[in-house]
Amino acid sequence: MATDGEFTTIPRVLLAAVAAYGEDEALTDGGRTFTHAELLVEVERVGASLLHAGIGPGDRVAVWAPNCWEWVAVALAVHHVGAVLVPVNTRYKGAEAADLLSRANVRVLFTVTDFLDTDYAAMLLDGPDGPPDLPDLDHVVTLRGPAGSTTVDLDAFLARGESIDRDEVRARAAAVEPGDLCHLMFTSGTTGRPKAVELEHGAVCRAFEAWSEVIGLRAGDRYLIVNPYFHSFGLNAGILACLLRGAVNLPHAVFDVPEIMQRVEREHITVLPGPPAVYQSMLQHPDLDPSRLASLRLAVTGAAAIPVQLIVDMREVLGFDTVVTGYGLTESSGVATMCRHDDDPETIATTSGRAIPDVEVRTVDEDGRPVPVDEDGEVVVRGYVVMRGYADDPAATAEAVDADGWLHTGDIGRLDERGYLRITDRLKDMFIVGGFNTYPAEIEQALLAHPDVGMVAVVGTPDERLGEVGVAFVVAAPGSTPDAEGIIAWARERLANYKVPRRIEVVDELPLVPAGKVDKVALRARASG
Numbered sequence: 001m002a003t004d005g006e007f008t009t010i011p012r013v014l015l016a017a018v019a020a021y022g023e024d025e026a027l028t029d030g031g032r033t034f035t036h037a038e039l040l041v042e043v044e045r046v047g048a049s050l051l052h053a054g055i056g057p058g059d060r061v062a063v064w065a066p067n068c069w070e071w072v073a074v075a076l077a078v079h080h081v082g083a084v085l086v087p088v089n090t091r092y093k094g095a096e097a098a099d100l101l102s103r104a105n106v107r108v109l110f111t112v113t114d115f116l117d118t119d120y121a122a123m124l125l126d127g128p129d130g131p132p133d134l135p136d137l138d139h140v141v142t143l144r145g146p147a148g149s150t151t152v153d154l155d156a157f158l159a160r161g162e163s164i165d166r167d168e169v170r171a172r173a174a175a176v177e178p179g180d181l182c183h184l185m186f187t188s189g190t191t192g193r194p195k196a197v198e199l200e201h202g203a204v205c206r207a208f209e210a211w212s213e214v215i216g217l218r219a220g221d222r223y224l225i226v227n228p229y230f231h232s233f234g235l236n237a238g239i240l241a242c243l244l245r246g247a248v249n250l251p252h253a254v255f256d257v258p259e260i261m262q263r264v265e266r267e268h269i270t271v272l273p274g275p276p277a278v279y280q281s282m283l284q285h286p287d288l289d290p291s292r293l294a295s296l297r298l299a300v301t302g303a304a305a306i307p308v309q310l311i312v313d314m315r316e317v318l319g320f321d322t323v324v325t326g327y328g329l330t331e332s333s334g335v336a337t338m339c340r341h342d343d344d345p346e347t348i349a350t351t352s353g354r355a356i357p358d359v360e361v362r363t364v365d366e367d368g369r370p371v372p373v374d375e376d377g378e379v380v381v382r383g384y385v386v387m388r389g390y391a392d393d394p395a396a397t398a399e400a401v402d403a404d405g406w407l408h409t410g411d412i413g414r415l416d417e418r419g420y421l422r423i424t425d426r427l428k429d430m431f432i433v434g435g436f437n438t439y440p441a442e443i444e445q446a447l448l449a450h451p452d453v454g455m456v457a458v459v460g461t462p463d464e465r466l467g468e469v470g471v472a473f474v475v476a477a478p479g480s481t482p483d484a485e486g487i488i489a490w491a492r493e494r495l496a497n498y499k500v501p502r503r504i505e506v507v508d509e510l511p512l513v514p515a516g517k518v519d520k521v522a523l524r525a526r527a528s529g
Contacts, residue, residue: 008178008201008202008205008206009079009176009177009178009180009182009201009202009205010076010079010080010176010182010201010204010205010240011076011079011080011173011174011176012176012205013205013240013243013244014039014040014043014076014080014243015040015173017036017243017244017246018036018037018039018040020036020219020246021036021219021246022035022036022037023035023036023037024036024219024220024246025248026038026039026242026243026246026248026249027039027069027072027248027249027251028069028248028249028250028267029068029069029250029251030069032069034069036243036246039072039073039076042073043073043077043080044077044080044166044169044170045073045077045158045161046073046074046077046158046161047077047080047081047161047169047172047173048161048162048164048166048168048169049157049158049160049161049164050077050078050081050083050108050161051081051161051164051168051169051172052160052161052163052164053107053108053138053139053157053160054107054138055081055083055107055108056082056083057081057082057083057172057175057176057180058082058083058084058180058181059083059084059107060083060084060086060104060105060106060107060136060184061074061078061083061084061085061086061106061107061108061109061110062085062086062087062088062100062101062104062106062108062109062110063075063085063086063087063088063109063110063111063143063229063230064088064090064092064097064109064110064111064112064120064124064230065090065110065111065112065115065120065143065144066090066112066115066228066253066254067225067228067229067234067251067252067253068143068144068251068253069251070110070143070144070154071110071143071229071251072229072239072249072251074110074143075087075229075235075239076239079176079182079201080169080172080173080176081169081172081173082172082173082175082176082180084181084182084183084184085182085183085184086100086101086104086106086183086184086185086186087183087185087186087229087230087231087235088100088101088186088230089186089228089230089514090115090120090228090230090514091513091514093123093127094123094124094125094127094132095127095132097120097123097124098124098127098132098134100186100194100196101124101132101134101136101137102132102133102134102136103196103391103392104184104186104196104391105136106134106136106137107136107137107138107139108137108138108139108140108141109124109137109139109140109141110141110142110143110154111124111140111141111142111143112142112143112144112145113142113144113145113146113147113148113151114144114145114146115144115145115253116254119145121140121142121148121150122148124140125140125150125151139152139157140152141153141154141157142154176201177201177202178200178201178202178203178205179200179201179202180200180201181198181199181200181201181388182199182200182201182204183197183198183199183204183232183235184196184197184198184199184391185197185199185232185235185330187329187330187331195390195391195393195396196390196391196392196393197330197331197387197390197391198387198388198389198390198391199330199333199387199388200388202384203333203384203385203386204236204240204333204334205240205244206384207236207333207334207335207356207384207385208236208237208240208241208244208333208334208335209244210335210338210356210357211236211237211241211326211335211338211356212241212244212245214324214326214338214339214340214341214356215298215300215322215324215338216298216322216324216341217241217242217244217245217247217271217298218245218246218247219245219246219247220246220247220248221245221247221248221270221271221297221298222247222248222250222267222268222269222270222271222295223238223241223242223247223248223249223250223269223270223271223272223273224250224252224260224263224264224267224269224271225238225239225242225249225250225251225252226252226255226260226272226273226274226278226516227273227275227516228514229251230514231514232328232329232330232333232334233273233334235334236333236334236335237273237300237334237335247271250263250267250269255278255512255514255516257281257282257285258285258287260272260278260282261282261285261287261288261289261292261293264292264293264295264296265293265295268295269295269296270295270296270297270298271297271298271299272296272298272299272320273298273299273300273301274299274300274301274516275301275302275516275517276301276306276307276310277455277510277512277516277517277518278301278516279299279301279310279313279314279318280310280454280455281455281509282318283310283313283317283318284454284455284475284477284478286478288317290317290318290319293318293319294319296318296319296320296321297320297321298320298321298322298323298324299314299318299320299322299323299324300323300324300325300326301314301323301324301325302325302326302327302328302352306325306349306350307349307445307448308346308349308350309448310349311323311325311345311348311349312345312349322341323348324338324339324341324348324353325338325339325348325349325351325352325353326338326339326352326353327352327379327411327421327423328385329409329411330387331386331387331400331407331409332359332381332385332386332387332407332409333385333386333387335356335385336355336356336359336361336381336385337353337354337355337356337359337361337420337421338352338353338354338356339351339352339353339354340353340354347420350422351416351420351421351422352413352420352421352422352423353420353421354418354419354420355381355383355419355421356385358383358384359381359382359383359384359385360381360382360383361380361381361415361419362377362379362380362382362406362415363375363376363377363378363379363380363413363414363415363421364377364378364380364406365377365378366378368380368402368406371414373414373415373416373417374414374415374416374417375414376412376413376414376424377412377413377414378408378409378410378411378412378413379409379411379412379413379421379423380402380406380407380408380409381406381407381409382404382405382406382407386401386405386407387401387407389401410428411423411424412424412430412439423441424439424441424442429441429459429460429520430460431459431460431468431469431470432460432467433460433463433466433467433468433469433470433498433499434465434466434467434498436496436498438460438468438470438498438499440457440458440459440460440470440520442499443458443470443472443491443495443499443500443501444456444457444458444472446491446494446495446499447472447474447487447501449494450482450487450490450491451477451480452474452476452477452480452481452482452483452487453474453475453476453477453482453487454474454475454476454477454478454480455474455475455510456472456473456474456475457472457473457510457518457520457523458470458471458472458473458501459471459473459520459523459524459527460524460527461524461527461528462528463502466498469501469502469503470499470500470501470502471501471502471503471504471505471523471527472487472501472503472504472505473504473505473507473510473523473526473527474487474504474505474506474507475506475507475508475509475510476506482504482506484503484504484505484506487504488500488501488502488504503527505526505527510523511523
């Protein structure tokens, strides 16, 4: 049970976890297992080396690597010494990463040199245009893979910190305040160049204490973290939530359905959160054997639209006892609404729940006025979860967070009479067919009812006559052979004409971003190509 102050900063969360679960397993990755007490020792080792490198409160330290135990130790050490963590997307190329590191004034970068045949350090430092101009970057440390002439491996970096008294690290941890920045997370938001979201210790800890309580995460749960640590879900609902509840953090580096299913059986996984595409891919996989997934207990998911049948199949086929849906975005510390344990199955399947305590959620029209119950409007959020702002971008901050403190999410949704939120779609995914606003999620929901459709994603593409029209990318249901024209004819009987896709492409799989969501940017490019 938490006491006042325990969960107000990430260092205090770690110390509270050690006090409560010291000798219990905290983190396992490959051949390495750490108890909570051992994890703290590793965090203090990295923290001492950061102090030796001159890292002070508020300095920025980046991690550009796949999920692994070193990622966890480094992230917690960054927080422990009062610095700010800057996660970097593993899909980024060298120039994209360099832009983030420059804008964030990153002083130390932790990365890898051998992930999926990619040397991230070389991609950054030896790119086609030569070394980037990164005057603040003092050290590049390789977490895994060989070091080069301009990098140092983790063991050598840790050796530098041996001369630092651990009491200095502990003093730094004790000095961290709830209002201090913990993360600088880059997100594209609704449009344009990625923006740096400033998140604070107190807000993140409070939000995910509530999140962990609502979903029923337990001490000893074995939590397979498929969501990348660089994403707010993997970082906050993953690393932090495990510490808050004494769950075991089991990082998973690459989204691969057969390997995920093997790990569930081999490592007795009980908790497997993720976007709907994770579960849809499992259900569609030809080697699915539900008897090998018997340990699964808890799933947490959320998206623009979740088919009711998916929730049913997650329970009846994949065997989850509990499925919870929720909604959040990076700018709201990763969470805003959640379903509750006692919600009925239809509520869990068709909504993203209601606002978490001390957070307000509304739907508004273009002028910011609340819309009536069960009518579509832009989702806005107000409360402690809202970001401090976008770093060094007051204009973008003012555009996102209005004068009354409401965060404008760019999502379209509707609230029912109970205050439960149903996300309709993203503003940026909406396309306009002959003057009619058209939401892909609504069309996807309809097409999933077709017996030959296993998975589907709809995007808008330019059209000379109508401005834009829909294109649907369909993955076949097991044992079926979708007929594009037949599906279009079927859709015409069930949807308004402007919503019916003008073209259907049958594909083997849908492209996914590292977080497991469908990559609609790639699909829009393909549809227009």
